[in-house]
Amino acid sequence: MAKKAVAKGKQSADLATSVAKPALGGADDAPVVLPAREPAAKVNNASLTELKNALDDVVKEYFCLATHRFTRSHTHEDVRLAVGWTSVVVAAATGYYGYVTDFHESKYWVSVGVVLYVVLNTVLALYVAYVEKNVIFVGKRRTIASRISTERLTISSLAFSSPTSHTTSSWIPFPLSLLASQSHSPLPTSSSASQAPVYPLYSLTLEYTHSSNANKSLLASSSATLSRSFGEMVDSDGRVARGEVERWLGEAFGEVGEKGKAGLGASASEGEGRKSR
Numbered sequence: 483m484a485k486k487a488v489a490k491g492k493q494s495a496d497l498a499t500s501v502a503k504p505a506l507g508g509a510d511d512a513p514v515v516l517p518a519r520e521p522a523a524k525v526n527n528a529s530l531t532e533l534k535n536a537l538d539d540v541v542k543e544y545f546c547l548a549t550h551r552f553t554r555s556h557t558h559e560d561v562r563l564a565v566g567w568t569s570v571v572v573a574a575a576t577g578y579y580g581y582v583t584d585f586h587e588s589k590y591w592v593s594v595g596v597v598l599y600v601v602l603n604t605v606l607a608l609y610v611a612y613v614e615k616n617v618i619f620v621g622k623r624r625t626i627a628s629r630i631s632t633e634r635l636t637i638s639s640l641a642f643s644s645p646t647s648h649t650t651s652s653w654i655p656f657p658l659s660l661l662a663s664q665s666h667s668p669l670p671t672s673s674s675a676s677q678a679p680v681y682p683l684y685s686l687t688l689e690y691t692h693s694s695n696a697n698k699s700l701l702a703s704s705s706a707t708l709s710r711s712f713g714e715m716v717d718s719d720g721r722v723a724r725g726e727v728e729r730w731l732g733e734a735f736g737e738v739g740e741k742g743k744a745g746l747g748a749s750a751s752e753g754e755g756r757k758s759r
Contacts, residue, residue, distance in 0.1 A: 527720040530649045530682055533712050534641035537684055538618045540727045541637060545621055545735075552621030552635060558614045562606065569602040616640055616650050616687075631694040631701060635735075642683040642709070680711040690738045704741040708734055 525532045545552045576595025580588045619637040624630060641649040685707065692702035715727050 525716070525720045525722065527712075527716055527718070530641050530643055533682070533716060534639065534649060534684065536722050537712075537715065537727060538639055540722065540724055541639070541686070541731060542619050544728050544731050545619060545635065545637075550735075551623045552633075553623060555620040555622070557620070558617065561609060562614075565602055565606045565609070569599050569606070572599050572602065629694055631692060632697065634691045634693075636689040638687040638689075640685045641712075642681060642685060644681055648685075679709065680713060682712050683709045684712055684715070685709040686734070688734060688738045690735075692739075702739070704738050706734065706738050706741065 525536045527533060542554065544550070546554055572595055576592055576599065579595070580592045616638040617636060618639050619635070622632055622634045624632050643649065686709070687705065687707045689705040690703070691700065693700050710730060715730075716722050
């Protein structure tokens with residue numbers, strides 16, 4: 483029995499050492515284990531809209547993490563759902579009433595229902611085109627230091643297939659789509675003057691404000707537009723590198739915050755200089 487136990491112990495030790503041994507080709511040939519959250523999603527990399535939507539989801543999730551503690555506002559989604567479902571109910575009620583009622587008796591209320599349906603959809607299209615625009619995230623968080631303050635972050639996104647052609651996630655009917663396309667954010671220039679942008683590009687506009695006293699005292703305010711090639715964040719198989727996107731977002735948010743504080747400090751010093759004069 484003792485010999486069998488010793489033999490089993492040797493076998494288990496040999497198995498442990500064999501598992502711990504590196505690959506035959508050395509450390510370079512060993513399988514690379516990616517972080518658990520690295521491959522965030524797999525999308526159709528031939529569709530610019532799907533690529534944009536996938537990165538938009540990463541942006542929304544990133545700023546809601548516990549490290550940032552932003553509380554996301556769903557006002558735009560609520561408005562779209564409310565107006566959209568109201569128009570659906572109006573269309574269903576109008577259709578049912580026209581089906582069960584004689585034409586001459588129902589034509590007045592059917593006409594009212596059709597007009598109301600058109601008005602609701604027009605209101606929805608105008609809201610998306612001129613109020614929501616390209617906004618994908620609106621969040622705020624409260625910080626308590628010497629006083630209670632509120633930070634607000636608004637993020638808009640666009641996907642550029644060329645310098646003059648871009649894609650949005652919101653559907654805007656014709657001819658409002660032509661008017662909205664003329665008022666989109668300008669394409670940001672590359673960080674390096676000698677480096678030409680590689681299309682398609684993913685563009686983000688971050689607007690940051692830090693205020694206190696019920697938004698009456700502005701502590702910091704800044705905005706920045708930045709872009710990056712989809713090829714740097716999505717591989718040829720359509721897998722989104724979430725870690726790479728989050729690193730990019732973290733650096734961008736840090737720069738926007740520092741820029742806002744520096745800009746407010748400069749304006750305050752200018753004001754003091756004018757008072758001294």
